[in-house]
Amino acid sequence: MSACLLWFRRDLRLSDNPALTAALARGTPVIPVYIHDPEAERPWTPGAASRSWLHHSLTALAADLAVRGSCLIVRRGPALDTLQALIGETGANAVLWNRLYEPALVARDTRIKAALKRDGIEAGSHNAALWCEPWQIATGSGAPFKVFTPFWRALATRLPDAPIQPAPERIPAPREWPAGLSIDELALRPQLAWDQGFYAIWQPGEAGALARLASFIDDGLHGYRDARDRPAEGGVSRLSPHLHFGEIGPRQVLRAVQRARAGGEVPERDAEHFLRELGWREFAHHLLHHFPETPDAPLNPGFAAMPWRAVRDHEAELRAWQRGRTGIPIVDAGMRELWATGWMHNRVRMIVASLLTKNLLIPWQHGARWFWDALVDADLANNTLGWQWVAGCGADAAPYFRIFNPVLQSRKFDATGRYIRRWVPELADLSDAAIHAPWTLGADAPRGYPPPIVDLGASRQRALDAYARMRAAG
DNA sequence: TCTCTGTTCGC
DNA sequence: CGAACAGAG
Numbered sequence: 001m002s003a004c005l006l007w008f009r010r011d012l013r014l015s016d017n018p019a020l021t022a023a024l025a026r027g028t029p030v031i032p033v034y035i036h037d038p039e040a041e042r043p044w045t046p047g048a049a050s051r052s053w054l055h056h057s058l059t060a061l062a063a064d065l066a067v068r069g070s071c072l073i074v075r076r077g078p079a080l081d082t083l084q085a086l087i088g089e090t091g092a093n094a095v096l097w098n099r100l101y102e103p104a105l106v107a108r109d110t111r112i113k114a115a116l117k118r119d120g121i122e123a124g125s126h127n128a129a130l131w132c133e134p135w136q137i138a139t140g141s142g143a144p145f146k147v148f149t150p151f152w153r154a155l156a157t158r159l160p161d162a163p164i165q166p167a168p169e170r171i172p173a174p175r176e177w178p179a180g181l182s183i184d185e186l187a188l189r190p191q192l193a194w195d196q197g198f199y200a201i202w203q204p205g206e207a208g209a210l211a212r213l214a215s216f217i218d219d220g221l222h223g224y225r226d227a228r229d230r231p232a233e234g235g236v237s238r239l240s241p242h243l244h245f246g247e248i249g250p251r252q253v254l255r256a257v258q259r260a261r262a263g264g265e266v267p268e269r270d271a272e273h274f275l276r277e278l279g280w281r282e283f284a285h286h287l288l289h290h291f292p293e294t295p296d297a298p299l300n301p302g303f304a305a306m307p308w309r310a311v312r313d314h315e316a317e318l319r320a321w322q323r324g325r326t327g328i329p330i331v332d333a334g335m336r337e338l339w340a341t342g343w344m345h346n347r348v349r350m351i352v353a354s355l356l357t358k359n360l361l362i363p364w365q366h367g368a369r370w371f372w373d374a375l376v377d378a379d380l381a382n383n384t385l386g387w388q389w390v391a392g393c394g395a396d397a398a399p400y401f402r403i404f405n406p407v408l409q410s411r412k413f414d415a416t417g418r419y420i421r422r423w424v425p426e427l428a429d430l431s432d433a434a435i436h437a438p439w440t441l442g443a444d445a446p447r448g449y450p451p452p453i454v455d456l457g458a459s460r461q462r463a464l465d466a467y468a469r470m471r472a473a474g
Numbered sequence: 475t476c477t478c479t480g481t482t483c484g485c
Numbered sequence: 486c487g488a489a490c491a492g493a494g
Contacts, residue, residue, distance in 0.1 A: 403477070
């Protein structure tokens with residue numbers, strides 16, 4: 001009897017899922033499968049925080065499938081071998097999935113599709129993750145975009161308009177289910193439960209994603225343009241991990257914003273600024289597709305000559321940055337928020353990344369690696385774009401060498417020090433005037449909090465000099 | 475999605 | 486003397 005394997009990867013939802021829609025349209029039983037195959041993602045195997053989230057997301061998906069008379073079959077091993085084994089066991093004659101965009105996974109999926117077709121198996125891939133496929137958008141001369149603003153203008157002409165499918169009420173089951181592992185057997189959670197704190201603020205899974213979107217549209221979108229920059233406020237959507245795992249799709253987010261905008265509940269400027277953030281996500285995938293080397297190498301080749309400091313000589317500085325012990329309050333607050341919650345506010349991501357790459361002159365790849373392990377929303381496209389942007393070697397390079405001043409940023413975006421007080425409690429008693437730069441208190445600076453790891457003025461000049469030397473060499 | 479400096483303006 | 490602004494990198 002014929003059946004269809006529905007291969008879940010990072011599209012862990014039942015609404016707005018084109019592969020699921022296609023599977024149902026075939027009218028045969030559907031066998032949902034998740035295959036744990038981290039080796040295929042080398043060198044970017046999922047980090048520890050991301051694996052923790054995945055555990056919870058798979059658990060939610062399995063429950064959502066069970067309610068619909070279905071079942072998530074969990075396996076481990078090379079994806080093609082596992083799919084072929086399942087085909088043998090179930091007699092399935094089709095495999096459907098939604099696309100991923102990481103270079104290593106694109107290569108794997110291409111091989112799998114060819115192998116399945118050679119065996120006479122229908123193999124179909126769909127778009128669940130993007131407004132617009134990276135290869136469907138180009139400059140006037142047919143080249144990929146490297147600057148955000150023109151990319152955004154082009155994207156606006158190609159927004160999706162197909163209707164969004166709701167989650168089905170039932171999913172037809174096979175007469176017999178193949179064997180599978182329990183989610184626990186994948187050992188995705190850390191041995192020491194350092195991720196416990198994460199789930200006080202996060203609800204992985206489709207229901208959590210939809211609830212987050214709804215509450216953001218209701219009371220976060222209004223005033224978003226300004227509130228999004230203040231890390232002490234809940235002024236951002238916090239949808240990033242849900243989007244990364246496909247617990248919600250960008251089309252669903254777009255549709256919800258458009259509805260709120262049309263209803264007049266939300267000022268145009270706030271809707272526009274939020275949609276631009278989704279535009280940056282699309283841009284990141286566009287760049288990763290067209291420049292697959294960029295997770296490791298600068299997009300701007302001139303940066304090969306950038307005299308970064310060798311990290312092996314400065315392990316202690318990297319370690320202090322990772323642990324939130326740089327002595328610069330806004331930076332330490334961000335790094336500790338990351339450690340405690342698996343997430344960091346985007347404004348603060350830019351500040352901590354600028355300190356590492358500019359003031360400490362440590363290569364951006366080391367920061368990207370740390371984020372990769374610590375973020376629940378770790379995403380190769382977004383992480384690469386963000387780090388290259390801050391380092392100055394990526395797309396949308398400014399005509400100047402951008403160096404954030406963490407004290408000014410802190411005064412501007414955390415004026416009352418609420419964010420710092422929350423994550424750096426040893427500074428909680430300082431005045432609003434002193435909390436952004438406690439070393440200015442001299443002998444009165446709080447004990448137990450380190451002095452700044454670098455002189456911000458001198459290290460700024462050092463970075464500018466390094467940049468000038470790079471340009472002279474190029 | 476920036477910072478620094480110098481200038482001007484208002485108090 | 487600080488706020489506001491322009492220009493440069």
